[in-house]
Amino acid sequence: MPSxxxxxxxxxxxxxxxxxxxxxxxxxxxxSSPFRSLVEDYPRYLKSFELFLERSSEHQCMQDFIHNTLPxxxxxxxxxxxxxxxxGVGSGAGEIDLEMLAxxxxxxxxxxxxxxxxxxxxxxxxxxxxxxxxxxDLDHINFEWNKMTASEFEKHWQQKNPGEKMDxxxxxxxxxYVTDPEATVSFFRSLLHKDGKLLIILVSGESGWGKxxxxxxxxxxxxxxxxxxxxxxxxxxxxxxxxxxRNYELLSQMDITECFTExxxxxxxxxxxLTEVIKxxxxxxxxxxxxxxDLLRHPDCSKEVNGRIxxxxxxxxxxxxx
Ligand SMILES: C[S@@+](CC[C@H](N)C(=O)[O-])C[C@H]1O[C@@H](n2cnc3c(N)ncnc32)[C@H](O)[C@@H]1O
Numbered sequence: 672m673p674s675x676x677x678x679x680x681x682x683x684x685x686x687x688x689x690x691x692x693x694x695x696x697x698x699x700x701x702x703s704s705p706f707r708s709l710v711e712d713y714p715r716y717l718k719s720f721e722l723f724l725e726r727s728s729e730h731q732c733m734q735d736f737i738h739n740t741l742p743x744x745x746x747x748x749x750x751x752x753x754x755x756x757x758x759g760v761g762s763g764a765g766e767i768d769l770e771m772l773a774x775x776x777x778x779x780x781x782x783x784x785x786x787x788x789x790x791x792x793x794x795x796x797x798x799x800x801x802x803x804x805x806x807x808d809l810d811h812i813n814f815e816w817n818k819m820t821a822s823e824f825e826k827h828w829q830q831k832n833p834g835e836k837m838d839x840x841x842x843x844x845x846x847x848y849v850t851d852p853e854a855t856v857s858f859f860r861s862l863l864h865k866d867g868k869l870l871i872i873l874v875s876g877e878s879g880w881g882k883x884x885x886x887x888x889x890x891x892x893x894x895x896x897x898x899x900x901x902x903x904x905x906x907x908x909x910x911x912x913x914x915x916x917r918n919y920e921l922l923s924q925m926d927i928t929e930c931f932t933e934x935x936x937x938x939x940x941x942x943x944x945l946t947e948v949i950k951x952x953x954x955x956x957x958x959x960x961x962x963x964x965d966l967l968r969h970p971d972c973s974k975e976v977n978g979r980i981x982x983x984x985x986x987x988x989x990x991x992x993x
Pocket of ligand 1: 760763764765766767791792819820821844848849
């Protein structure tokens with residue numbers, strides 16, 4: 672399993688620690704949650720995240736979507752213009768961005784691209800720039816680097832380019848980190864050309880994550896750094912506002928069998944990753960621990976296959992219309 676996701680999460684956390692300082696993170700969690708968040712113990716976070724990647728098909732399902740479904744979506748954008756405006760919000764180290772840009776080039780080989788990158792982490796931006804410098808055939812793309820959060824970018828954009836419109840905007844596994852996901856979607860959607868598209872990927876509301884977060888929202892979703900938002904939440908918002916979109920479910924799974932063996936080190940790391948709590952099985956009150964373990968094993972979250980417990984790690988993709 673490639674380590675793209677591990678790298679950017681790891682680097683994102685390091686960036687936060689560098690940019691805002693560990694004491695502030697600790698403060699956030701002390702005031703907002705009875706547990707210590709896993710991000711406070713970076714080596715443990717990284718270990719559990721790597722394990723998650725080994726045990727899940729997270730990467731594979733995104734790659735499949737980009738290669739099999741995205742090309743048809745990209746075919747419909749651009750209105751025959753010779754230069755497309757593309758924007759990645761929360762682009763990380765750019766690996767997925769470049770894959771999507773490659774698909775765009777295949778569909779529109781004669782088009783030039785102005786690509787705005789919105790990414791608050793210095794480290795991620797650096798990695799993205801290195802990737803660009805070592806990737807062939809990107810001459811048709813002009814990269815604009817914006818080291819800022821989505822909300823900082825919104826202010827910046829309104830001052831700098833109020834009338835400019837975009838052909839394709841994407842925010843992949845990023846809306847967890849903004850304080851108001853719906854307002855963020857509304858703003859970026861307002862930048863689209865009439866045939867533009869906004870692509871959002873998050874965990875699916877129908878996934879085991881969705882069930883876990885709905886059931887234990889009060890106990891597990893109480894942090895300032897990341898929110899338990901799913902595509903289900905964004906769909907509710909879009910439906911309420913009457914905003915048209917297409918929805919795709921990306922099937923993904925994760926083997927969590929060891930979580931149910933008391934004292935198993937792999938199981939404990941996976942449980943920490945699922946709950947985002949350091950040493951959850953040691954630190955959680957017995958009733959919460961039992962509740963979480965029962966739910967993880969319940970058919971709402973998992974199925975049993977050849978004696979293994981397979982967690983539903985499905986992702987949701989929303990393609991939002993202007
Ligand atoms: C889980 S990573 C996803 C990276 C990339 N989209 C991908 O799929 O490979 C989330 C990214 O969002 C960025 N991020 C965090 N808070 C953000 C914010 N408020 N606005 C924009 N990006 C943010 C992080 O620095 C990180 O690179």
